[in-house]
Amino acid sequence: MSFMEIKDLRVHYPIRGGFFNTIVDHVHAVDGINMEFEKGKTYGLVGESGCGKSTTGKAIIGLEKITSGKIFYEGQDVTNQRRQRNSAYNRDIQMIFQDAHSSLNPRKRVQDILAEPIRNFLKLSDLEERRKINELLAIVGMPEDAKYKYPHEFSGGQKQRIGIARAIATNPKLIIADEPVSALDLSVQAQVLNFLKDIQDEFGLSYLFISHDLGVVKHMCDEISIMYKGRFVESGTKKDIYQAPEHIYTKRLLSAIPNIEPASRAVRKVERINVEKSYQVENHRYFDANGRVYDLQAISDTHKVAKTDSLEGGI
Amino acid sequence: MNTTQELPKIKHADNTQELLTIKDLHTGFRVKDTYYNAVDGVSISLKKNEILAIVGESGCGKSTLATSIIGLHDTNNTRITGEIEFRSLNLAKLTDEKLNNIRGNDIGMIFQDPLSALNPLMRIGDQIEESLIYHTKMSKKERTNRVLELLNQVGIPNPNRVVRQFPHQLSGGMRQRVIIAIAISCKPSIIIADEPTTALDVTIQAQILDLLKDLQAETESGIILITHDLGVVAEVADRVAVMYAGQIIEEATVEELFSNPVHPYTRSLLNSIPQTHSDNEKLEVIQGLVPSLVNLPRNGCRFASRIPWIPAEAHEADPQLHEIAPGHFVRCTCWNHFHFEGEEGGSLT
Secondary structure, three states: OOOEEEEEEEEEEEEOOOOOOOOEEEEEEEEEEEEEEOOOOEEEEEEOOOHHHHHHHHEEEOOOOOOEEEEEEOOOEEOEEEHHHHHHHHHEEEEEOOHHHHOOOOOOOOHHHHHHHHHHHOOHHHHHHHHHHHHHHHHOOHHHHHOOOOOOOOOOOEEEEHHHHHOOOOOOOEEEEEEEOOOHHHEEEEEHHHHHHHHHHHHHOOOEEEEEEEEHHHHHHOEEEEEOOOOEEEEEEHHHHHHOOHHHHHHHHHHHOOOHHHHHHHHHHHHHHHHHHHHHHHHHEEOOOOEEEEEEEOOOOOOEOOOOOOOOOOO | OOOOOOOOOOOOOOOEEEEEEEEEEEEEEOOEEEEEEEEEEEEEEOOOOOOOEEEEOOOHHHHHHHHHHHHOOOOEEEEEEEEEEEOOOEEOOOHHHHHHEEEOOOOOEEEOOOHHHOOOOOOOOHHHHHHHHHHHOOOOHHHHHHHHHHHHHHHOOHHHHOOOOOOHOOOOOHHHHHHHHHHHHEOOOOOEEEEEEOOEEEEEEEEHHHHHHHHHHHHOOOEEEEEHHHHHHHHHEEEEEEEEEEEEEEEEEHHHHHHOOHHHHHHHHHOOOOOOOOOOOOOOOOOOOOOOOOOOOOOOOOOOOOOOOOOOOHHOOOOOOOEEEEEEEEEHHHOOOOOOOOOOOOOOO
16 A cells, blocks of 8 residues: 555746746656655666656655646645645655765754754654664664764765664655765665665665666665656566566666676677667657657556557557 | 677787886875875786776775876875886876877876866867877868867767867767767877766766777777776776775786686675675675775785784785786785685685
């Protein structure tokens, strides 16, 4: 049973220009996407830069105004709701940002950073608050005296863990993780990913995991949506996407991932060139005359692909 | 690119023609009155017709190594000792004027961020032409033709239009192609590529890597590829050197390194890639942190603090690179004692 549903979400930015700086056109950053979130699952959102994946995350949490579409949280319409301290939605949906350093206030100590969501959303006494902060630091595996330090005193991985501690302070149900590890080194990335999985098991969290790295997404996610030009081109379980990709764009992305087997690289290059060729040739089956992605069609219970049947076999 | 042709094998330069030989290179940066070595005793050589990858995490000194080769450091605050032998010249000792004849001419460089490497106020054509003006005696007309030819070569559609454009009018992938065009404009024998695809999307990354590889085969130059991405290394490199804390800790051919990694650092790094794991398996985590330049232990095995369970006597007092198989070098002896959980203890042969 899903606790949250997104229906036909659209975020359009106006392009201003002309004589009176009037709106001449819109950028369709997010153009009609549907999602459902279930407890304890990780949802991946993958795409190249500029495809609208971060905008989707921001629109869901309310950092970006939604042009049209609805977000339902536990049956309640929370679309474009003002951010209120007493709203369950704002308490239960939290976010982890890509650049941990710039998401932490450099003038606040760690204890004040962590206290902020606690003071906003939970009514705790001073003693309880202090206990909660110690608890949070213990969860993310940091020593207790870390709370007296400032963000710049920590390494990249540690800062990201403080960001995570802040996100889990209010016992959220869904955490939107926008590229949480792409600024980190490989070994630190492994640490943070392991850790995200651990707290998921412990607290039954759901994640919306936004990333461009298909290797990381494969490791983390149960269900994956591939995004292109503001729309989903394919969505399905991890198995659907990685073992039976249907959309040409998904195939293209998958064939481009560098693999750590040098022996088969020549074979992969040939495959990549073939996929690229069919991407050029079969374009019309996947994109309409305006280059827009078709609507998603279910091809199995879990697997949906955006393509048209009308021209199938036409090539 | 003909797909029907026979698949190219990973090549290994059997002609031992060395383009560039680095011997015991130390590059130190001054903090107050002390110099701290970011590159600490690196010896490596680049052969003709090969792609040598230098991998490591941030702060391991891989980019410093690259910039030391072409002398991009501020000489007042940097101390470079050792030999960088190129055409019987020692680049580490050359003056700026003499280096200018080499930079961009014999050694080309590709930078990570193409937007900041290009001049925003200059047209693409002029930027490519610039190095031709400095380094060749071509006439204006020859240069214009050469620019168009270069843009064609790096796969830019409609070069006649692009030469008139400014960098901001191009996409990231196209900008990186322009950078590559500039780097190869004078047919250099060495190209240094410092994280050439890190700022790009995966599909563009694949295209740029294919392009680099094709160009390399065409021009028979040598490429030094600096990267943190082991996937990229596996895709294009012929030989790999892994760096940690300013030193090379393992060096081998690309097949050897990925099929038989030996040093604990290399093995842990390979094991922390999500790709290599089946679902829900834990990723390997390396304990502790990369020591900062200032606090770096200068004697003994530099990786020792990350693998504290390995007894001190397993490390060498002054770790050296040992050749454990032809062309496969490993620093220190601690790898003999390193094994992952569930593995047979002891040697890996």
